[in-house]
Amino acid sequence: MKFAKLLLLPGMAAMVAAAFLWPSPAQGFLGESSRIVFFHVPCAWTASLAFLIAAGYSAAYLARGNPWHDEIAASAVRLGVLFATLALVTGSLFAKIMWGSYWNWDPRESSFLLLLFLYGAYLFLREAVDDPRRRARVAAAYALFAAVLMPFLVFVAPRVTASLHPQTVINPQGKILMDTPTRVVFFAGLAGFTAIFLWMLSLDARFARLTRRGRDARLGA
Amino acid sequence: MNSLGFLAAVNVVVWVGLFFYLWRLDRRISEREREG
Numbered sequence: 416m417k418f419a420k421l422l423l424l425p426g427m428a429a430m431v432a433a434a435f436l437w438p439s440p441a442q443g444f445l446g447e448s449s450r451i452v453f454f455h456v457p458c459a460w461t462a463s464l465a466f467l468i469a470a471g472y473s474a475a476y477l478a479r480g481n482p483w484h485d486e487i488a489a490s491a492v493r494l495g496v497l498f499a500t501l502a503l504v505t506g507s508l509f510a511k512i513m514w515g516s517y518w519n520w521d522p523r524e525s526s527f528l529l530l531l532f533l534y535g536a537y538l539f540l541r542e543a544v545d546d547p548r549r550r551a552r553v554a555a556a557y558a559l560f561a562a563v564l565m566p567f568l569v570f571v572a573p574r575v576t577a578s579l580h581p582q583t584v585i586n587p588q589g590k591i592l593m594d595t596p597t598r599v600v601f602f603a604g605l606a607g608f609t610a611i612f613l614w615m616l617s618l619d620a621r622f623a624r625l626t627r628r629g630r631d632a633r634l635g636a
Numbered sequence: 637m638n639s640l641g642f643l644a645a646v647n648v649v650v651w652v653g654l655f656f657y658l659w660r661l662d663r664r665i666s667e668r669e670r671e672g
Binding site for chain 2: 420423424427428431432434435436447611614615618621622625
């Protein structure tokens with residue numbers, strides 16, 4: 416595990432450098448703006464993965480009542496909100512270059528903003544309940560409710576009406592429309608961001624567990 | 637150095653900084669876990 420983490424240092428450094436220096440800019444985009452895809456899409460993917468993990472561990476908490484599952488779910492949502500915010504910020508930078516405005520109320524922008532609000536509400540909900548067991552139960556139920564809406568906001572709503580957003584990796588042609596350098600850097604970015612997210616998730620959840628154990632020890636003493 | 641090279645260098649430095657921050661955090665959490 417330690418080796419895998421160490422491997423991440425040169426791997427991601429190479430990916431980040433290659434994102435700027437290796438692939439040629441994609442056709443049909445202004446200047447170098449297409450390079451944002453190497454950071455924007457992995458952020459959006461990681462956020463979606465985080466919310467799915469949160470749903471899985473929330474269901475596990477409701478089934479077994481293990482507080483460790485609740486801590487993982489809460490950490491996943493915290494990180495999901497962070498990566499979703501990064502996806503929105505990088506998307507807005509692209510929008511400013513391509514469409515002349517940071518925000519255009521495009522269906523994909525709007526649905527992703529709603530997703531951010533949906534999971535932001537989860538974090539507020541957790542803060543609003545004092546009793547740890549009740550908080551975990553209520554939060555787990557909410558995370559499952561949010562997980563039902565999540566695929567609609569990510570996959571369905573942006574495709575219902577015409578959008579300014581460039582064609583996504585999951586497109587009607589069923590093909591990845593990228594040249595080889597772009598494809599290599601893109602998938603390296605997806606793998607790298609996923610690995611960083613999983614590492615951060617482990618750190619955040621372990622810290623939450625330490626905090627709980629410290630609190631329990633103080634209350635027990 | 638052109639502007640893309642500069643951006644690449646800045647982003648690599650940011651990543652290396654984040655990596656060592658996470659590495660240090662990981663070590664400190666592991667120490668606390670061992671202390672029980």
